[in-house]
Amino acid sequence: MIESPKDTSSCAIRIEHVWTRFGEKLVHKDINLCLPQGQIMGLVGASGSGKTVLLREIIGLQTPTQGEVFVMGQSMKSTSASSGRRLRNNFGVLFQKGALFSVLDVFDNIAFPLRELGVRDEELIRHLVFMKLENVGLSPKDAWLKPADLSGGMTKRVALARALIVEPPLLLLDEPTSGLDPISSEDFVELLSSLHRDLRFTVVMVTHDLDILRDLCTLVAVLADHQLAAFGPLAKVLSSKHPFVEEFFHNRRAERVFQYQETTHG
Known part of the structure; x- marks a missing residue:
């Protein structure tokens, strides 16, 4: 024990x-x-x-x-x-299959935690979403894609951007490369290694x-x-x-x- x-x-x-x-x-x-x-x-x-x-x-x-x-x-x-x-x-949580909302585009999926927290400044939301897209290696034009249009790797990146949008000190991942x-x-x-070096979150x-x-x-x-x-x-x-x-x-x-x-x- x-x-x-x-x-x-x-x-x-x-x-x-x-x-x-x-x-x-x-x-x-x-x-x-x-x-x-x-x-x-x-x-x-x-x-x-x-x-x-x-x-x-x-x-x-x-x-x-x-x-x-x-x-x-x-x-x-x-x-x-x-x-x-x-x-x-x-907490930032990344589920095994990404768990993106299929009816929302990438932008609104990433923005979702901010809106749930009551953030109403759309200009701030826009700035943070595009910053996180860049952080995970996606381009601004990817913001308007739907989850069905994403490859497996892109889905994981979008899910990671959503998990990190509020810059949480703790990140929880379930089979992230599955x-x-x-x-x-x-x-x-x-x-993930690069982001960890920069942000020093616990995983x-x-x-x-x-x-x-x-x-x-x-x-x-x-x-x-x-x-x-x-x-x-x-x-x-x-x-x-x-x-x-x-x-x-x-x-x-x-x-x-x-x-x-x-x-x-x-």
Whole structure:
């Protein structure tokens, strides 16, 4: 079992003794974790291991059966409804398939969070939307496209622009490169890395993408057997003897992807 850290002041996200059950089904068993501010954490696990459930608990869309989740020092369990909404305004969320509104064009999709927050200055909205389009490598003319007109890579970029429009300190991503071809996936990783260097947000990312874990994540958390089986920098996780870690990180393809970590740290 991985214990809670003694010093929690630097934790952007702190998970303390979280258990999650759905009826008789156990999902999480006594999970403890501190994600320091400014880090990029990849959350890994087999299908059904509770990765998305944990993400929903961090966002506050779901409450653990036991234990607490703290985001930026604030308990998601004891937060009032209004305080919870204000706290979630500091989150940027990118869902697996982008979750763009099909009836809205790109401009209005990106502007949506600002309007939900009550921003009425259309000139300001226009400035911020076009700035974010540029940040994610899209052109002004792309603003008037509908989601149906976008490639997979463009959809992810628009969804990222929408997630970042209020410049949140915390970004939560669910399989951000799922469905992308290798070139689009690599482009997205380079884009996110560049934005992270500039904005220094904290990232929680559910992923099974080995290249992302190698190239982007500063920390890796592995869920297996209902628990946090391994947590830390990739080199530390690679040294874990947990059966799922060995199966996921030491198969033939993974060995090729992580070869330089083994050479450097082995």
